[in-house]
Amino acid sequence: MVGFDSSMLTASLSAVSNNSDPIEDVYVSDSMGSEDSICTPDTLSEAGDDDAGMFEDPKLVLVTGGAGFVGSSVADALLARGDDVIIVDEVNDYYDTTIKRSNLASLVSRYGSERCKVYEGDICDVPFITAIFEEHKPEWIVHMAARAGVRPSIQDPFIYVHSNIEGTTRLLELARQHGCKSFAFASSSSVYGGSDKSLFSETDLVDHPVSPYAASKKACELLAHTYHHLYNLNIAALRFFTVYGPRGRPDMAPFKFIDAVARGREMQQFGDGSTSRDYTYITDIVDGVLRALDTPLGYQIYNLGRGEPTRLSRFINLVEANVGRKAIIRVCPEQPGDVPRTCADISKARRLLGYDPKVSFEDGIAATVAWYKATYMQPQQQTDAAATKVAAAAPAASVSANMVM
Ligand SMILES: NC(=O)c1ccc[n+]([C@@H]2O[C@H](COP(=O)([O-])OP(=O)(O)OC[C@H]3O[C@@H](n4cnc5c(N)ncnc54)[C@H](O)[C@@H]3O)[C@@H](O)[C@H]2O)c1
Numbered sequence: 001m002v003g004f005d006s007s008m009l010t011a012s013l014s015a016v017s018n019n020s021d022p023i024e025d026v027y028v029s030d031s032m033g034s035e036d037s038i039c040t041p042d043t044l045s046e047a048g049d050d051d052a053g054m055f056e057d058p059k060l061v062l063v064t065g066g067a068g069f070v071g072s073s074v075a076d077a078l079l080a081r082g083d084d085v086i087i088v089d090e091v092n093d094y095y096d097t098t099i100k101r102s103n104l105a106s107l108v109s110r111y112g113s114e115r116c117k118v119y120e121g122d123i124c125d126v127p128f129i130t131a132i133f134e135e136h137k138p139e140w141i142v143h144m145a146a147r148a149g150v151r152p153s154i155q156d157p158f159i160y161v162h163s164n165i166e167g168t169t170r171l172l173e174l175a176r177q178h179g180c181k182s183f184a185f186a187s188s189s190s191v192y193g194g195s196d197k198s199l200f201s202e203t204d205l206v207d208h209p210v211s212p213y214a215a216s217k218k219a220c221e222l223l224a225h226t227y228h229h230l231y232n233l234n235i236a237a238l239r240f241f242t243v244y245g246p247r248g249r250p251d252m253a254p255f256k257f258i259d260a261v262a263r264g265r266e267m268q269q270f271g272d273g274s275t276s277r278d279y280t281y282i283t284d285i286v287d288g289v290l291r292a293l294d295t296p297l298g299y300q301i302y303n304l305g306r307g308e309p310t311r312l313s314r315f316i317n318l319v320e321a322n323v324g325r326k327a328i329i330r331v332c333p334e335q336p337g338d339v340p341r342t343c344a345d346i347s348k349a350r351r352l353l354g355y356d357p358k359v360s361f362e363d364g365i366a367a368t369v370a371w372y373k374a375t376y377m378q379p380q381q382q383t384d385a386a387a388t389k390v391a392a393a394a395p396a397a398s399v400s401a402n403m404v405m
Pocket residue numbers: 064065066067068069070071088089090091092094100121122123124143144145146147148162163167186187188189239240241242243244249
C-alpha cells in the first residue's frame with residue numbers, strides 16, 4: 001500500500017476526535033521529573049557486548065523517512081530480521097522522487113504489503129499522523145524523516161523548522177500519548193559545528209551550530225530530552241557521521257563524486273582537499289540504529305560514526321581508483337555552513353550498545369562504486385569482489401546492490 005489510504009483510517013480519525021483529553025493517557029513513571037531517570041554511562045552496566053537486544057520478540061516498528069536513504073535501509077534490516085514495519089514518508093522532491101519510490105516499491109515487493117505498510121504524507125499533518133498512531137499503536141519508533149541537507153537549509157530554513165523541529169515534536173507528542181517503548185531518531189554530527197577537537201564526544205558543548213540544519217537537529221535533541229524528562233520516554237538521539245553506500249543520497253559527495261568521475265564530467269571540490277570527514281558505511285549505521293532501538297536506556301545521545309576520518313583528496317583518489325578514471329576537478333571556495341573536519345568518538349555506543357563499525361572506507365567506497373555501476377551504468381552480475389567482501393563484513397543489514405530500478 002503506497003499512498004495514504006484514507007478509508008483505512010476513517011474510524012481512527014473519529015476516535016481521535018473523541019479523545020479530548022490526551023493528557024489522561026500519559027505514561028508517568030515514579031521518576032518523572034527526576035534527572036535520575038537519565039541513564040548515564042556511569043550508572044549503567046555494560047549493556048552491549050555481542051548482542052543488541054533487550055527485546056528480541058518481533059516488533060511493529062514505525063519508520064519515518066522510510067523512503068529515504070537511511071530510513072529505507074533501516075526498514076529493510078528490520079523486515080529482514082522479522083519485524084513488521086509501518087513507513088511514513090512525504091516523498092518530497094528534495095532529490096529525485098523516483099529513487100524514493102523505488103526504495104518503497106522494493107521493500108513492499110520483497111516483504112509484502114502486510115508486513116511493510118507505507119503511508120505517504122507529512123509527519124506534521126496532524127489528522128494524518130494521529131490516525132496512523134491510532135490505527136497501528138506503534139510502540140517502537142525509528143524517526144529518520146527530516147530535511148537533511150546543510151547548504152539548502154541556509155537557502156530555506158523554514159522547511160527545516162517545519163519537518164525537523166515541528167515534525168519531531170509531533171512524533172514525540174504522539175509517542176508519549178501511545179506509550180512508546182523506544183524512540184530512536186536521527187540527529188547529526190553537524191551539531192558539533194566547527195569544533196576543532198580531534199574526537200567529537202557526546203559530552204562536548206554543542207551550543208554553536210553553523211547552519212539552520214545543525215540548529216534544527218540540536219533543537220530536536222533538546223525537545224527529546226524534554227519529553228524524556230516529562231514523560232520518561234526512552235529516547236536515543238543518534239548523531240550520524242556522513243553516511244554513504246548503496247542507495248546513497250544523490251545530493252551527497254560520495255554519490256556526486258562517483259557519478260561525475262564515472263561519466264567523465266567535471267566535479268566541484270570545495271576547498272583545497274584537506275578537509276576530512278568521518279564517513280560511515282550504511283550497514284554500520286543501520287546496525288547502530290537497530291541496537292539503539294532495541295536497547296532503551298532513558299535518554300541517550302550516541303555518536304554513530306567510524307572514528308577514522310578520511311581527507312577529501314584521499315576520498316577522490318579512491319573513487320578514481322575504483323571507477324578506473326581520473327577525476328576532472330574544479331576547485332571552489334569552501335562553502336558557508338560546511339565544517340572542516342569530523343571525527344566521532346564512538347566509545348559510548350561501543351560500550352552501551354555493542355556498536356562496532358566493520359566496513360573500512362576503502363571497502364565501503366569499492367562497494368558503493370560497484371553498486372553505482374550496477375545500478376546506473378550497465379547491468380552486471382554482482383560478482384564484484386569488493387561488494388562481496390563488504391556484504392560478508394556486515395551481515396546484520398546487507399543492502400541489495402540493485403535497489404534503484
Ligand atoms: N545521510 C547522512 O549522511 C546523514 C548524516 C547525519 C544525519 N542524517 C539524518 O538521517 C536521517 C535520514 O537521512 P537520509 O540521508 O536518509 O535523508 P533522505 O532525504 O534520503 O531521507 C529523509 C526522508 O524523510 C522524508 N521527509 C522529510 N520531511 C518529511 C516530513 N515532513 N514528513 C514525512 N517525510 C518527510 C523525505 O521525503 C525523505 O524520504 C535524516 O534525519 C538526516 O537528517 C543523515
